[in-house]
Amino acid sequence: MIILASLTDIPAGIIEKFGVDLPLLIAQAINFLLVAFLIWKFAFKKILSTIKEREKKIAESLKNADRIKLELDETEKKQKETLEEASIKAKNTVTVAQEQAKSYIEAQKEEARKQADDIIHKARSSMELERQRVLKDAKDEIASLVVLATSRVLERELKEEEKSRFTETAVKEIKLSS
Amino acid sequence: MAKHRKSLKVAKALLFSSINREGRVDEQKIKEILIELRKQPRSKTLPILKALLSLVRQKIRSYEGHVEIGSSNIDKVSDILSQNLSDSFNSKIDLLSSTNNSLISGFRLRIGDDVYEDSLLQRINRLQKALT
Amino acid sequence: MSSITDLIRKEIEDLSIDATRTNVGTIITLADGVARVEGLSNVMFNEMVEFPNNVLGIALNLEEDSVGCVILGETSSLKEGDEVKTTGKLLSVPVGKALLGRVVDAVGRPIDEKGAIDTDTTYPVERIAPGIIPRKSVSQPLQTGIMAVDSMIPIGRGQRELIIGDRSTGKTTIAIDTIINQAKINKKGLDSKDKDFRPVYCIYVAVGQKNSNIARTVKVLDKVGALEYVTIVSAPAADNPANQYLAPYSGCAMGEWFMENGMDALIVYDDLSKHAVAYRQISLILKRPSGREAYPGDVFYLHSRLLERSARLNEDNGNGSLTALPIIETQMGDVSGYIPTNVISITDGQIFLETDLFNKGIRPAVSVGLSVSRVGSAAQIKAYKKVAGKVKLELAQFRELAAFSQFESDLDAATKARLERGARIVEMFKQSAYNPILVEVQTAIMWAIQNDFFDSIEVSKITESVESLKDYLATQASEICEEIYRSGKLEKENEDKLRSSMEDWKRTLS
Numbered sequence: 001m002i003i004l005a006s007l008t009d010i011p012a013g014i015i016e017k018f019g020v021d022l023p024l025l026i027a028q029a030i031n032f033l034l035v036a037f038l039i040w041k042f043a044f045k046k047i048l049s050t051i052k053e054r055e056k057k058i059a060e061s062l063k064n065a066d067r068i069k070l071e072l073d074e075t076e077k078k079q080k081e082t083l084e085e086a087s088i089k090a091k092n093t094v095t096v097a098q099e100q101a102k103s104y105i106e107a108q109k110e111e112a113r114k115q116a117d118d119i120i121h122k123a124r125s126s127m128e129l130e131r132q133r134v135l136k137d138a139k140d141e142i143a144s145l146v147v148l149a150t151s152r153v154l155e156r157e158l159k160e161e162e163k164s165r166f167t168e169t170a171v172k173e174i175k176l177s178s
Numbered sequence: 179m180a181k182h183r184k185s186l187k188v189a190k191a192l193l194f195s196s197i198n199r200e201g202r203v204d205e206q207k208i209k210e211i212l213i214e215l216r217k218q219p220r221s222k223t224l225p226i227l228k229a230l231l232s233l234v235r236q237k238i239r240s241y242e243g244h245v246e247i248g249s250s251n252i253d254k255v256s257d258i259l260s261q262n263l264s265d266s267f268n269s270k271i272d273l274l275s276s277t278n279n280s281l282i283s284g285f286r287l288r289i290g291d292d293v294y295e296d297s298l299l300q301r302i303n304r305l306q307k308a309l310t
Numbered sequence: 311m312s313s314i315t316d317l318i319r320k321e322i323e324d325l326s327i328d329a330t331r332t333n334v335g336t337i338i339t340l341a342d343g344v345a346r347v348e349g350l351s352n353v354m355f356n357e358m359v360e361f362p363n364n365v366l367g368i369a370l371n372l373e374e375d376s377v378g379c380v381i382l383g384e385t386s387s388l389k390e391g392d393e394v395k396t397t398g399k400l401l402s403v404p405v406g407k408a409l410l411g412r413v414v415d416a417v418g419r420p421i422d423e424k425g426a427i428d429t430d431t432t433y434p435v436e437r438i439a440p441g442i443i444p445r446k447s448v449s450q451p452l453q454t455g456i457m458a459v460d461s462m463i464p465i466g467r468g469q470r471e472l473i474i475g476d477r478s479t480g481k482t483t484i485a486i487d488t489i490i491n492q493a494k495i496n497k498k499g500l501d502s503k504d505k506d507f508r509p510v511y512c513i514y515v516a517v518g519q520k521n522s523n524i525a526r527t528v529k530v531l532d533k534v535g536a537l538e539y540v541t542i543v544s545a546p547a548a549d550n551p552a553n554q555y556l557a558p559y560s561g562c563a564m565g566e567w568f569m570e571n572g573m574d575a576l577i578v579y580d581d582l583s584k585h586a587v588a589y590r591q592i593s594l595i596l597k598r599p600s601g602r603e604a605y606p607g608d609v610f611y612l613h614s615r616l617l618e619r620s621a622r623l624n625e626d627n628g629n630g631s632l633t634a635l636p637i638i639e640t641q642m643g644d645v646s647g648y649i650p651t652n653v654i655s656i657t658d659g660q661i662f663l664e665t666d667l668f669n670k671g672i673r674p675a676v677s678v679g680l681s682v683s684r685v686g687s688a689a690q691i692k693a694y695k696k697v698a699g700k701v702k703l704e705l706a707q708f709r710e711l712a713a714f715s716q717f718e719s720d721l722d723a724a725t726k727a728r729l730e731r732g733a734r735i736v737e738m739f740k741q742s743a744y745n746p747i748l749v750e751v752q753t754a755i756m757w758a759i760q761n762d763f764f765d766s767i768e769v770s771k772i773t774e775s776v777e778s779l780k781d782y783l784a785t786q787a788s789e790i791c792e793e794i795y796r797s798g799k800l801e802k803e804n805e806d807k808l809r810s811s812m813e814d815w816k817r818t819l820s
Contacts (some may be wrong), residue, residue: 019257024233041282047245106199128239139309139310140309141310144308144309144310147305147306150302150305151282154282155279155282156304158283158298160249161273162284163249163250163282164249166284166298167247167248167249167283167284167285168251168258170263170285170297171255171258171259171285172262173229173296174262174294176262176266176267176294177266
């Protein structure tokens with residue numbers, strides 16, 4: 001207080017010179033403090049709390065953003081993995097399909113080969129059958145000619161006594177039964 | 179069927195009555211049977227006549243043998259055969275012989291339902307069958 | 311040329327030169343393929359007799375004063391008074407493996423112009439069936455390749471299963487499908503060189519059919535490569551009734567050769583109604599007394615002695631079998647006719663084909679309610695028994711509830727499920743002709759439907775789904791099917807593999 005008083009003493013003259021009116025100043029100070037107090041109580045607090053809230057929100061969303069970024073990274077990684085898997089599977093399917101196509105073509109070739117063999121075999125056996133048939137026909141023809149010739153010759157050339165002798169022998173040897 | 183059996187029975191009885199003591203069918207008796215049957219209506223006697231015909235044929239076949247010979251020594255061959263037949267069969271068999279040159283040589287004897295054959299024709303036919 | 315002269319020389323050397331004794335008779339009447347002969351006192355019943363010009367006949371009626379003979383061949387060259395000789399032999403047919411792939415007539419003579427049949431063995435056409443002791447009960451399956459039959463009316467080797475239905479209901483198709491399936495299985499088994507594999511040889515007897523039908527059948531069998539395992543005995547409608555009467559017995563003699571030599575055979579009689587008609591004709595001409603529907607009194611014996619010759623023999627007698635599939639045609643679905651009831655009482659079950667089902671598009675038109683197999687699941691492989699055991703019951707329940715399907719929205723979940731499942735099973739059983747399915751593929755398909763894999767597919771798309779499943783099984787899941795074929799069982803491990811394959815297939819469907 002004394003210091004203040006002394007302080008106010010010395011510069012009193014200065015203050016007067018600068019036109020500072022001390023009671024007015026004190027009144028203005030009190031005014032100011034009053035207004036400041038009112039503002040602080042009714043507005044500033046709210047504003048502060050709002051600011052604090054917003055700060056919190058911003059902090060949270062920043063945290064979230066970090067998390068989201070992490071998740072996004074993970075998702076991207078997973079996507080890449082799935083795509084890779086899918087492409088491997090697709091490749092496998094294509095390979096399997098190619099192999100199957102190859103084996104199918106091979107099987108068809110084999111089938112065609114077998115069919116060709118079959119046709120040749122069938123042609124051969126039908127030729128053989130034809131040959132057998134011709135041979136059999138020739139044999140039959142010759143046989144009937146032989147028989148015909150024999151019977152004609154026997155009819156004409158066999159002498160009566162030979163015929164009679166044959167008949168007698170045959171009749172003697174026959175075994176009759178009732 | 180029943181009618182047929184009945185006619186067969188009647189025909190059997192008629193046949194039995196026409197057999198003489200030697201077991202042969204008597205021609206005279208058959209003639210008498212036919213005269214009697216002609217007196218009956220045709221529709222009744224036809225099945226009996228048919229049955230009688232087949233029975234008479236069967237009976238005659240049983241004691242009558244037919245032999246066809248492919249050579250000219252009929253008499254000698256008939257004698258040998260008759261001897262053979264009387265040795266093998268219990269009853270007397272009448273043998274009728276004829277010549278059949280298509281046999282070339284040998285004989286064919288039919289007695290009852292059996293046919294005995296040993297002729298060159300048969301041998302040639304057998305040869306032909308074997309070759310084809 | 312020298313070979314011919316050698317042949318002739320040999321024949322001349324071998325010729326016997328004894329006198330002959332033959333028993334003869336004379337034709338007294340000749341009409342309608344039957345000759346009445348007087349004489350022939352030593353003829354035996356069913357003995358073969360020889361008419362002039364190498365025409366054969368059989369002595370069927372031995373009467374007091376004459377013998378009634380049926381002529382097997384052309385009667386145009388015969389006349390009254392011709393001499394008839396006995397041969398001392400019963401009618402026999404050539405038998406053996408040389409008959410496979412051939413088409414023969416009722417007495418075994420080839421009619422397919424492929425040369426003579428190279429066999430020395432002959433079996434008599436009429437034989438006594440095996441007695442009680444040589445038999446064994448049926449236990450091996452005969453796969454027909456038709457799902458409706460193999461799952462619910464399974465046939466075993468040695469069984470007699472009648473195929474009965476109206477005209478044009480698919481009876482012959484079932485028989486031909488069975489034959490084609492045997493050929494498929496034979497090829498697979500013989501290629502695998504498995505020692506225990508038993509091929510099934512087939513005989514198809516066509517009695518009284520059109521020549522064009524028989525030709526078509528031969529072509530179908532040839533196209534799928536089945537002809538090399540089949541003998542076809544043909545007695546078409548234009549043949550004289552004696553040939554039609556004998557053809558089934560000749561076929562049976564050929565089948566008996568396989569049975570008595572330790573092999574399995576299948577014989578199809580198509581069809582026995584025409585066979586009975588041919589026998590009726592012969593009997594009436596021989597003046598034998600007629601009975602119901604003018605059939606002779608022994609028409610039951612006609613079929614019973616034929617079908618009793620199909621049997622399964624025990625190991626002491628070779629372990630062979632002869633399975634018979636007789637076919638009977640009914641008139642207007644009347645199974646209570648004379649011949650159908652006779653044959654139903656002789657056989658071990660029947661496959662009943664209905665015209666209604668056929669017209670509705672359900673082909674094969676098998677009526678599940680009226681068809682039965684008295685051998686049953688003893689003739690199914692274990693794997694198949696497992697999946698097909700409940701199918702018959704499910705179908706029966708479906709039929710019961712079918713009337714309620716119109717109230718679809720008001721039904722409870724269980725009933726709806728049964729209706730859905732039943733409709734899908736009916737669709738699954740539809741199969742195209744000449745397309746038999748192997749048993750391992752059938753097992754997989756039935757397993758799929760029992761494990762709800764078809765529940766999400768629309769009923770109208772079931773048939774094409776089954777086709778796609780068959781393709782998938784043939785390409786991607788062939789080892790699973792091979793395992794079922796080899797072991798006959800569906801083990802847990804294989805079942806899991808099957809489940810994952812099915813899931814893959816489901817994915818490809820959508």
